[in-house]
Amino acid sequence: MTNDQQTPSTEPTAAEERVRSVVEQGMPSTIADLATLVRIPSVSWSAFDPKHVAASATAVAGLLEATGAFDSVAIRQAPIADGGELGQPAVLATRAAKNGRPTVLLYAHHDVQPQGDDANWDTPPFEPTVRGDRLYGRGAADDKAGVMAHVASVRALVDGLGEDFDLGLAVFIEGEEEFGSRSFANFLKQNKEALAADVIIVADSDNVDTETPALTVSLRGNVTFRLTVSTLAHASHSGMYGGAAPDAMLAMVRLLATLHDENGSVAVDGLTERDDATEPPALSEEQFREEAALLDGVTPIGTGPILARMWSKPTITVTGIDAPSVANASNTLLPSVAVRISARIAPGQRATDAYAALERHLRANAPFGAHIAIDDVDTGDPFLVDTTGWAATEAKRAMTDAWGKQAVETGIGGSIPFIADLVREFPEAQILVTGVEDPDTRAHSPNESLHLGVFKRAILAEALLLARLDARSE
Numbered sequence: 001m002t003n004d005q006q007t008p009s010t011e012p013t014a015a016e017e018r019v020r021s022v023v024e025q026g027m028p029s030t031i032a033d034l035a036t037l038v039r040i041p042s043v044s045w046s047a048f049d050p051k052h053v054a055a056s057a058t059a060v061a062g063l064l065e066a067t068g069a070f071d072s073v074a075i076r077q078a079p080i081a082d083g084g085e086l087g088q089p090a091v092l093a094t095r096a097a098k099n100g101r102p103t104v105l106l107y108a109h110h111d112v113q114p115q116g117d118d119a120n121w122d123t124p125p126f127e128p129t130v131r132g133d134r135l136y137g138r139g140a141a142d143d144k145a146g147v148m149a150h151v152a153s154v155r156a157l158v159d160g161l162g163e164d165f166d167l168g169l170a171v172f173i174e175g176e177e178e179f180g181s182r183s184f185a186n187f188l189k190q191n192k193e194a195l196a197a198d199v200i201i202v203a204d205s206d207n208v209d210t211e212t213p214a215l216t217v218s219l220r221g222n223v224t225f226r227l228t229v230s231t232l233a234h235a236s237h238s239g240m241y242g243g244a245a246p247d248a249m250l251a252m253v254r255l256l257a258t259l260h261d262e263n264g265s266v267a268v269d270g271l272t273e274r275d276d277a278t279e280p281p282a283l284s285e286e287q288f289r290e291e292a293a294l295l296d297g298v299t300p301i302g303t304g305p306i307l308a309r310m311w312s313k314p315t316i317t318v319t320g321i322d323a324p325s326v327a328n329a330s331n332t333l334l335p336s337v338a339v340r341i342s343a344r345i346a347p348g349q350r351a352t353d354a355y356a357a358l359e360r361h362l363r364a365n366a367p368f369g370a371h372i373a374i375d376d377v378d379t380g381d382p383f384l385v386d387t388t389g390w391a392a393t394e395a396k397r398a399m400t401d402a403w404g405k406q407a408v409e410t411g412i413g414g415s416i417p418f419i420a421d422l423v424r425e426f427p428e429a430q431i432l433v434t435g436v437e438d439p440d441t442r443a444h445s446p447n448e449s450l451h452l453g454v455f456k457r458a459i460l461a462e463a464l465l466l467a468r469l470d471a472r473s474e
Contacts, residue, residue, distance in 0.1 A: 380417020
């Protein structure tokens with residue numbers, strides 16, 4: 001996060017004042033429309049009913065159509081693999097630029113994570129509930145608030161400038177981001193002409209806190225896969241053979257322990273950290289402990305500044321395990337155990353190279369001659385934003401004016417792998433990663449929520465940016 005010098009704000013134009021007024025007056029209906037979207041359980045994972053994702057796409061298309069801004073609004077699907085199964089429905093809306101104005105592509109996703117155990121929620125996950133200054137519900141922030149930020153900013157543009165504004169617009173609301181964006185690359189190829197833009201705004205990130213806007217300038221990549229360790233042809237009695245026959249759980253635990261050193265830092269040769277990153281601002285351990293929900297006595301892992309550990313270094317996490325539950329445990333030696341590995345890759349390293357390093361390490365360190373199998377591999381490259389372009393400058397100026405506090409540049413420890421696809425298809429486009437989240441959002445977790453003040457300011461920032469770009473010649 002850096003407080004770079006930015007273009008000083010000038011006196012707002014009459015058009016900008018109208019846009020600001022429209023955003024303010026439209027907030028009740030914007031929140032109501034968001035609540036309607038949250039009520040649709042649009043989980044895109046294969047084990048869930050796809051009709052809900054289809055219903056969500058229909059609702060989003062209706063919202064965009066109702067703005068009156070677009071020449072075309074359509075629901076489209078692309079194949080996951082060439083000639084294969086179709087991905088989840090996405091919404092594509094387009095409006096041609098006029099009089100030399102630039103075109104802006106607005107991206108968000110309307111699918112959501114599964115809610116998990118309802119018992120862990122204080123309120124029903126798909127019944128939007130306002131408590132204090134936050135709206136609770138699955139997808140309330142990630143990323144149906146991103147969808148509504150785009151819808152509301154387009155409404156402000158239409159109502160503030162009139163339907164004959166000159167800015168070109170394309171809106172791409174994806175339907176399977178939470179399930180790996182499996183058809184994303186093919187969707188871009190099939191709709192490349194419609195999606196081509198000078199600026200791409202990805203509304204799927206967060207802010208420093210509820211009072212400070214952020215432009216995300218770095219994202220870690222990811223490598224995920226299933227690791228299976230096998231030592232026996234079948235289960236055996238632990239009393240009869242234990243102590244001599246190595247069971248798969250022992251081998252798995254020993255192997256996983258090699259992935260980190262005594263400080264909890266990644267100990268895999270070939271996984272690199274970003275060594276050209278500027279020194280991040282200090283984040284106190286006290287604040288980190290509160291935001292990360294560390295239990296009393298639990299210490300942070302890794303070395304170096306806390307934010308550098310989360311932005312510029314690799315991580316490895318075991319996110320799932322297939323093994324008998326404690327309730328179903330029997331006195332047997334397990335023949336095989338499988339885990340899900342999720343690694344985050346520092347900006348600057350290719351995800352395929354990181355996967356190769358992980359595979360080498362696991363095969364080289366398998367204990368007791370255990371058999372190793374790796375499958376269900378998924379990779380996504382990290383991303384660094386070029387902040388020297390005019391779009392980033394204008395975005396930070398709009399954020400500063402909307403929030404009343406200077407915008408900052410921030411790194412994010414998470415991943416948005418499809419941005420690499422955007423860079424490949426549209427190499428000349430300037431990409432801006434923005435968002436409506438804050439440290440208390442709890443995206444993907446129970447009690448996900450959206451801070452309504454952040455939501456309003458994020459909408460206003462985007463609306464001001466679009467209004468200013470409408471006044472800009474390419």
